Amino acid sequence: MEQTLEQAEGHSFIYNLSKIQYIPELTDQYNLTSDTDYIIFIITGGTGTLILNNDVTTLQIGRGFIIGSGETYTVKAGKELTFYQVNLKVTRFDQGSNLVDPLLRCKGEINCAPFAICLDLLEFIYKHREAKGELDRFQNYIKIQELLLFICRQNELSTFEQNISQTVDESIDYLNQNYQHPLTIESLATMMNVSRWQYTKFFKEKTGEVPSRYLNTIRIKKAKQLLLMTDDSLQVIADHIGFSNEYYFNRRFKQIVGVTPGQYRRNHQQNIRVFAPFLEDFLLALGITPVAQIFHEGWGKQNYLNLLQIPIVDVMSKDNLALSKHKPDFIVIEYGIDRWIPIDWFQQVAPTYKLSLPGEQWREMLRTVADLFGYIDKAEAIISEYERKARQAKQVLRHTMKNQTVAFLRISTKEIELYAGSDYGFTGPILYKDLGLKFPAMVKHLIPKVRKVELSLEDLHQLDADHLFITRDCIEGEKMIVFDDPVWQTLRAVKNNHVYEVDFFTWMNYGVLSHFKKIDDVLSVFG
Numbered sequence: 293m294e295q296t297l298e299q300a301e302g303h304s305f306i307y308n309l310s311k312i313q314y315i316p317e318l319t320d321q322y323n324l325t326s327d328t329d330y331i332i333f334i335i336t337g338g339t340g341t342l343i344l345n346n347d348v349t350t351l352q353i354g355r356g357f358i359i360g361s362g363e364t365y366t367v368k369a370g371k372e373l374t375f376y377q378v379n380l381k382v383t384r385f386d387q388g389s390n391l392v393d394p395l396l397r398c399k400g401e402i403n404c405a406p407f408a409i410c411l412d413l414l415e416f417i418y419k420h421r422e423a424k425g426e427l428d429r430f431q432n433y434i435k436i437q438e439l440l441l442f443i444c445r446q447n448e449l450s451t452f453e454q455n456i457s458q459t460v461d462e463s464i465d466y467l468n469q470n471y472q473h474p475l476t477i478e479s480l481a482t483m484m485n486v487s488r489w490q491y492t493k494f495f496k497e498k499t500g501e502v503p504s505r506y507l508n509t510i511r512i513k514k515a516k517q518l519l520l521m522t523d524d525s526l527q528v529i530a531d532h533i534g535f536s537n538e539y540y541f542n543r544r545f546k547q548i549v550g551v552t553p554g555q556y557r558r559n560h561q562q563n564i565r566v567f568a569p570f571l572e573d574f575l576l577a578l579g580i581t582p583v584a585q586i587f588h589e590g591w592g593k594q595n596y597l598n599l600l601q602i603p604i605v606d607v608m609s610k611d612n613l614a615l616s617k618h619k620p621d622f623i624v625i626e627y628g629i630d631r632w633i634p635i636d637w638f639q640q641v642a643p644t645y646k647l648s649l650p651g652e653q654w655r656e657m658l659r660t661v662a663d664l665f666g667y668i669d670k671a672e673a674i675i676s677e678y679e680r681k682a683r684q685a686k687q688v689l690r691h692t693m694k695n696q697t698v699a700f701l702r703i704s705t706k707e708i709e710l711y712a713g714s715d716y717g718f719t720g721p722i723l724y725k726d727l728g729l730k731f732p733a734m735v736k737h738l739i740p741k742v743r744k745v746e747l748s749l750e751d752l753h754q755l756d757a758d759h760l761f762i763t764r765d766c767i768e769g770e771k772m773i774v775f776d777d778p779v780w781q782t783l784r785a786v787k788n789n790h791v792y793e794v795d796f797f798t799w800m801n802y803g804v805l806s807h808f809k810k811i812d813d814v815l816s817v818f819g
Contacts, residue, residue: 305393309436310379312414312421318369330395331359332378332443334404334414339370349401351375356404358395358443376414378439395440398447405446413439456494459484463491464499464506471510472534477503511535512548519557520666526553550645551664559622560666567620567642569607569629572597573803574658577674578667584618591765594797596809607633615641624661627651651802652721658804674804682726685811685819689727692818697732698723699757699785701747702800703772704765708747710739710755717743718800719761722810729814732757749779760785761813763796792817 310328318340333342333356340351343366344359351373359365367373382393404410413435420432463484467475480503481491495503511533518529530541545553558564568575569586576582576597587593587604605615610633623644625635630646638644645664649657655675662671700719702709711717713735714724720743723729734755739745747755752774760783764772774780785791798809 305395306383307395307436307440308381308383309417309421309433310381311377312379312418313377314418315373315375315377318367318373318375321366321368323364323366325364326359326361326379328379329361329382330380332376332380332439333357333359333367334376334378334410335373336376336411336414337374338372340373341368341370342366343368344400354404354407356402356410356443358399358402360396360399376418378414378417380440394444394448398444402443403446404443409442410439413442456486456490457498459486460491460495460498463495463503467503467507467510471507471514472532474534475507507534508544509548512545515541515545515553516549516556519553520560529553549663550660551643555622555643556664559664564665565619565621566624566665567605567615567618567622568624568661569605570626570801571624571647571657571661571803572599573801573805574661577658577804578662578665578670580665580667583620584615591796591800594801596795596798596806607637610637612637612640622664624664651718652716654802654804654807657802678804678807681808681811682722685815686726686728688815688819689729693729695730696758697756698729698759698761699732699735699755700761700763700799702744702763702765703774705772708752708774709744710735710747710751711744712739712742716741718802719810722807723814726807727811727814749774749777753779753782755783757783757785758788759790759792759817761792761794761799763794763799765796765800 317338335351335353335355337353338351342349342351342357344357345363349355349357351367351370367375380395382395384393416435417432417439420428420435423429423432463480466480466483477492478488481488484491492502495501495506499506501509514533515529518524518532522529524532526541527538530536530538533541535541535544542552545556549556551559564580565583566575566580567584568582572582572585572594576599582599582602584605585593585597585599585602587606589606589608593599593604603618605618607615615638620642623638623642625638625644625646627647627650635644635646647657647660649660651657658671658675659668662668700711700723702711712720713731714720716739720731720735724731732755734751734757738751780786792813794813795809798806798813
């Protein structure tokens with residue numbers, strides 16, 4: 293048999309099972325020195341501690357270890373610790389070769405995922421450990437080899453991933469130091485001694501971007517500094533940061549930043565005249581006063597911003613002259629405003645930037661607007677202040693609200709709208725995520741993935757919130773019939789006098805100043 297194996301190419305190591313044990317529950321601890329070539333130690337349940345080579349490791353389901361010959365280890369029981377212990381003998385052929393024992397490369401903690409596969413193999417081997425028939429014993433031998441092959445493959449992959457992860461880290465450092473030189477994905481992959489697709493795959497997993505876009509982002513960041521700190525021409529800046537020509541630099545800059553390099557430089561001049569319909573909140577937070585403010589015939593203007601001396605513009609009138617007379621240098625419009633007004637209406641007046649982010653991502657919206665005008669540090673300070681205020685408010689509300697539920701309704705003469713849970717809408721992320729308030733079952737059942745839903749009176753009757761915030765969406769003087777309806781009077785919040793009316797534009801807004809005010813409104817009621 294040994295002679296046959298010696299002649300068989302690829303059979304350098306043969307593993308035989310010495311013993312397999314299943315410990316259904318370790319109640320104390322034991323110390324052991326491995327008297328076989330390897331012990332494979334796989335945790336199947338509970339908790340405990342392993343001390344191996346002076347390293348202390350917490351044991352829990354799914355963790356595994358390979359312990360070599362002569363190594364001493366200690367297992368201490370925690371809670372209901374269960375595990376398999378597999379003792380192996382290895383026979384090596386081709387003694388003169390340079391091949392390394394695969395299990396030796398995996399010594400220490402091992403990756404056992406997917407754990408279900410590992411567990412199935414262990415259970416089979418343990419169940420058939422005392423098989424008598426030759427075929428049954430041979431089948432169990434094959435299962436042992438499958439288990440070892442599974443372990444080796446999973447951990448060779450882990451080693452490869454660790455190595456390539458380190459390689460990507462090194463290439464990121466290289467890009468940051470050498471961005472001004474001509475670089476391609478092929479040259480980077482070759483330099484790092486990996487294939488192009490492997491390099492791109494792991495680079496994107498680590499950074500979220502492909503290498504070429506990441507490199508362009510580094511270059512554009514440097515370009516922003518040069519545009520603001522120097523009077524160099526665009527061609528000089530393009531050459532300095534590694535772009536082959538000014539045209540390509542312009543195109544990439546606008547693709548990443550949203551405006552041309554020239555516009556970016558002009559935006560950072562003092563006293564720039566900006567119009568930002570429905571985004572005045574962000575401008576004021578950053579210390580920029582708009583040249584005009586939005587006005588809507590039905591809703592009016594955003595009074596909570598106190599822009600008393602700022603002229604109004606009704607863009608719904610679609611009169612370009614009304615905006616042009618205020619001579620804006622730059623216009624910023626929100627995601628979705630083009631459902632009313634096409635972007636070219638604004639572009640006819642001044643260079644226009646359109647935000648591509650939904651309102652729920654208000655932090656990124658603020659950062660983007662700040663970057664357009666050179667206030668990124670201020671934006672980060674504002675966000676930090678908001679997070680601090682929200683955390684403090686959440687602590688207060690945790691004690692005052694306990695398990696009471698809160699909902700928000702937008703009411704007009706024609707409809708009643710219930711706003712969403714913690715992920716969508718003007719109010720949900722603030723009330724339910726940032727402040728930790730609890731929403732009623734209806735919010736979860738009716739609007740899991742939309743911002744709001746219209747309620748019939750029958751639906752309204754089922755709204756079992758303990759507290760209601762409401763705002764009126766109507767032309768002044770119109771009567772809200774719902775308040776006189778018997779259904780309204782049956783609501784728990786109404787009967788308990790737990791209904792709180794709030795300002796329309798403050799609550800129907802994604803701006804950071806409006807979010808500060810929402811927190812103030814909530815604390816004024818529950819704080």
